[in-house]
Amino acid sequence: MPQAKVHIIGAGLAGLAAALRLADGSRRVALHEAAPQAGGRCRSYFDSALNMVIDNGNHLLLSGNRATLAFLREIGAEDQLEGPPHAEFCFVDLASDERWVLRPNDGPIPWWVLRPRRRVPGTRVADYLGVLGLLRAPKGAPIKAAMPCNGPLYQRLWRPFFLAALNTAPEEGAASLAARILRETLAKGGKACRPLIAANGLSEAFATPALRRLTAKGVEVAFERRLSALEFKDQRVNALGFGDERIEVAAGDCVILAVPAAVAASLLPGLSTPQAYRAIVNAHFKVAPPPHCPPILGVIHGTIEWLFAFPDRLSVTISAADRLIDLPREQLAAKIWSDVAQAIQIARPLPAWQIIKEKRATFAATAENEALRPQTQTEFANLLLAGDWTATGLPATIEGAIRSGFIAADTVVRGA
Numbered sequence: 001m002p003q004a005k006v007h008i009i010g011a012g013l014a015g016l017a018a019a020l021r022l023a024d025g026s027r028r029v030a031l032h033e034a035a036p037q038a039g040g041r042c043r044s045y046f047d048s049a050l051n052m053v054i055d056n057g058n059h060l061l062l063s064g065n066r067a068t069l070a071f072l073r074e075i076g077a078e079d080q081l082e083g084p085p086h087a088e089f090c091f092v093d094l095a096s097d098e099r100w101v102l103r104p105n106d107g108p109i110p111w112w113v114l115r116p117r118r119r120v121p122g123t124r125v126a127d128y129l130g131v132l133g134l135l136r137a138p139k140g141a142p143i144k145a146a147m148p149c150n151g152p153l154y155q156r157l158w159r160p161f162f163l164a165a166l167n168t169a170p171e172e173g174a175a176s177l178a179a180r181i182l183r184e185t186l187a188k189g190g191k192a193c194r195p196l197i198a199a200n201g202l203s204e205a206f207a208t209p210a211l212r213r214l215t216a217k218g219v220e221v222a223f224e225r226r227l228s229a230l231e232f233k234d235q236r237v238n239a240l241g242f243g244d245e246r247i248e249v250a251a252g253d254c255v256i257l258a259v260p261a262a263v264a265a266s267l268l269p270g271l272s273t274p275q276a277y278r279a280i281v282n283a284h285f286k287v288a289p290p291p292h293c294p295p296i297l298g299v300i301h302g303t304i305e306w307l308f309a310f311p312d313r314l315s316v317t318i319s320a321a322d323r324l325i326d327l328p329r330e331q332l333a334a335k336i337w338s339d340v341a342q343a344i345q346i347a348r349p350l351p352a353w354q355i356i357k358e359k360r361a362t363f364a365a366t367a368e369n370e371a372l373r374p375q376t377q378t379e380f381a382n383l384l385l386a387g388d389w390t391a392t393g394l395p396a397t398i399e400g401a402i403r404s405g406f407i408a409a410d411t412v413v414r415g416a
């Protein structure tokens with residue numbers, strides 16, 4: 001009797017995480033990826049305009065992202081994420097030119113809010129209680145119904161924090177998703193919200209070491225292999241179509257569909273998936289950061305939101321950036337560079353640049369979309385779903401994607 005096989009479709013982080021968890025020798029695992037590389041929306045590439053390897057988008061993680069850290073430990077790449085030893089976030093307000101460093105203390109009792117030099121300037125201790133409304137919000141409530149969405153604390157802390165985590169204007173974001181982020185990071189103390197970035201690039205941190213580990217464990221990995229059809233019989237998937245090629249899915253075999261929501265919906269008509277998306281714009285400038293530039297800088301009252309300093313470039317992230325998508329690239333680059341120059345106090349003409357617009361970067365983290373996210377198991381006994389858009393309770397993040405892959409793998413192991 002041959003060993004049962006699990007076919008995983010999509011080698012983004014969800015698919016890689018599922019494969020990693022299943023690659024313990026008790027099953028055969030095959031990973032089928034449409035693109036020529038792994039990593040999906042979280043990858044590096046060689047950019048010919050800048051003549052350097054850059055990421056498709058800057059990805060910010062927090063030390064409370066426990067599934068992500070477990071994934072990295074498992075593939076031997078934990079050291080690829082870099083960040084300060086204690087939580088600290090440098091900010092600048094472009095409207096007032098004020099600069100400050102937010103420094104939550106390590107433990108769960110948030111005494112940092114009592115210290116004016118650790119908290120947000122212009123805020124009072126009592127202001128910080130407002131966010132607790134998120135933790136009591138009823139299902140389906142938007143953030144704006146659960147906590148105050150105005151004033152200096154909102155503008156200078158909660159708005160940038162939730163905008164980055166949800167990729168959705170926080171006013172319209174789902175309170176449940178914001179609450180989950182809060183519970184898993186800041187509410188646990190500074191030790192769970194140290195900012196982390198993949199200093200040597202996303203592919204070096206995630207895809208490359210994951211593929212190395214999977215190959216060593218005997219996982220079959222095929223690139224440029226796009227699933228074009230699923231065939232069903234007796235409430236099971238019984239074949240996979242890859243263009244002209246058809247692969248039988250034998251009794252006992254499973255399929256984990258770890259593709260983006262729109263692809264899953266096209267392969268599985270009737271599947272409920274999030275319907276609205278939000279864009280992310282990233283800008284990369286080929287210039288060494290000045291010595292005084294912090295590795296990560298939050299920018300308030302600018303077009304830009306987060307500025308990342310790498311040894312050979314400055315990179316900018318703008319979330320929920322739909323308003324910028326149709327702007328001409330040259331105009332956008334100049335506008336962004338003017339914010340960068342003000343934020344880090346340099347006077348320099350526009351250096352070589354690249355703008356990456358991801359129009360459908362993530363689903364919009366609204367309560368309406370949250371209600372449409374499907375569970376791991378489907379109506380078909382041997383078909384499971386994974387991906388940042390499935391019902392993880394988290395917004396579309398690396399952590400959500402990896403957790404969805406782990407959940408799908410665990411469901412297979414339990415005998416879905």
Ligand SMILES: Cc1cc2nc3c(=O)[nH]c(=O)nc-3n(C[C@H](O)[C@H](O)[C@H](O)COP(=O)(O)OP(=O)(O)OC[C@H]3O[C@@H](n4cnc5c(N)ncnc54)[C@H](O)[C@@H]3O)c2cc1C
Binds near residue numbers: 042226360362386
């Ligand atoms: C610009 C940008 C910035 C971001 N910033 C952050 C951040 O700061 N922090 C954070 O935590 N998250 C961030 N994210 C979100 C994060 O990248 C995603 O949540 C995560 O990568 C999603 O992984 P996934 O495996 O669910 O999906 P995907 O990465 O979309 O992977 C799906 C895979 O399926 C493959 N595929 C598609 N169709 C088929 C088919 N028919 N057959 C076979 N394979 C197929 C695709 O090629 C892809 O490799 C950002 C995303 C973007 C785009």
